[in-house]
Amino acid sequence: MKVLVLYTTVDGNTAAVAKSIADRLGADISKIVRVKKVKGYGFFNNLKLRMEVSRKKKPDIFPFKWDPRDYDLIFIGTPVWYDSYNPVYNTLFNVIKIYDRKIALFSTGEKPEGKALKKLAAVLEDSVLLGTYHCIEPIWEDDEKETERILNEAADWAKTIYDEAEKMKEEEEFKRRKTIYKY
Numbered sequence: 001m002k003v004l005v006l007y008t009t010v011d012g013n014t015a016a017v018a019k020s021i022a023d024r025l026g027a028d029i030s031k032i033v034r035v036k037k038v039k040g041y042g043f044f045n046n047l048k049l050r051m052e053v054s055r056k057k058k059p060d061i062f063p064f065k066w067d068p069r070d071y072d073l074i075f076i077g078t079p080v081w082y083d084s085y086n087p088v089y090n091t092l093f094n095v096i097k098i099y100d101r102k103i104a105l106f107s108t109g110e111k112p113e114g115k116a117l118k119k120l121a122a123v124l125e126d127s128v129l130l131g132t133y134h135c136i137e138p139i140w141e142d143d144e145k146e147t148e149r150i151l152n153e154a155a156d157w158a159k160t161i162y163d164e165a166e167k168m169k170e171e172e173e174f175k176r177r178k179t180i181y182k183y
């Protein structure tokens with residue numbers, strides 16, 4: 001089964017989770033990168049970023065090589081920004097449609113899970129959502145063991161999603177053959 005892990009990150013927390021998932025599953029991994037970097041979190045920058053989120057802006061992103069149709073299962077990861085997903089996904093989903101895929105969503109934030117993944121799921125309603133995972137800023141944990149525990153927890157979650165997707169794929173294949181060969 002072909003798996004893609006898509007993510008975006010500014011400070012590395014979501015990247016760490018994405019990498020942990022991709023390593024566990026042997027998946028392809030791709031980072032959505034803004035053309036104009038986020039330049040710190042001062043008052044005016046934060047105001048600008050808040051507007052990007054509330055007005056559903058589409059910041060420019062660098063081109064990418066993958067095609068969602070090449071994958072059976074796609075994980076999509078985002079840092080939580082103002083209780084929503086990162087605006088680079090507005091740009092991405094404007095350029096490509098991810099539909100009729102099995103998907104799973106993950107996020108990192110400074111607080112426990114809010115509405116970000118629900119909002120992201122709503123944008124991806126034409127796909128089959130197999131699950132969501134949220135954790136608090138893993139790489140900023142004081143204790144390295146805690147970072148490791150969270151990243152392992154994320155990978156374990158991803159493996160259960162993978163197993164479920166594989167089971168579904170087998171059942172779909174069985175149904176398809178039953179229709180074609182009528183056995």
Ligand SMILES: Cc1cc2nc3c(=O)[nH]c(=O)nc-3n(C[C@H](O)[C@H](O)[C@H](O)COP(=O)(O)O)c2cc1C
Nearest residue numbers: 009010011012013014079080082083108109110111
């Ligand atoms: C502009 C901005 C807005 C944020 N808003 C929220 C928020 O509403 N809720 C939350 O839990 N964390 C919020 N955070 C914290 C980030 O979600 C958190 O640090 C995340 O792990 C960053 O991911 P990254 O290291 O991959 O960039 C915000 C961070 C930034 C920069």
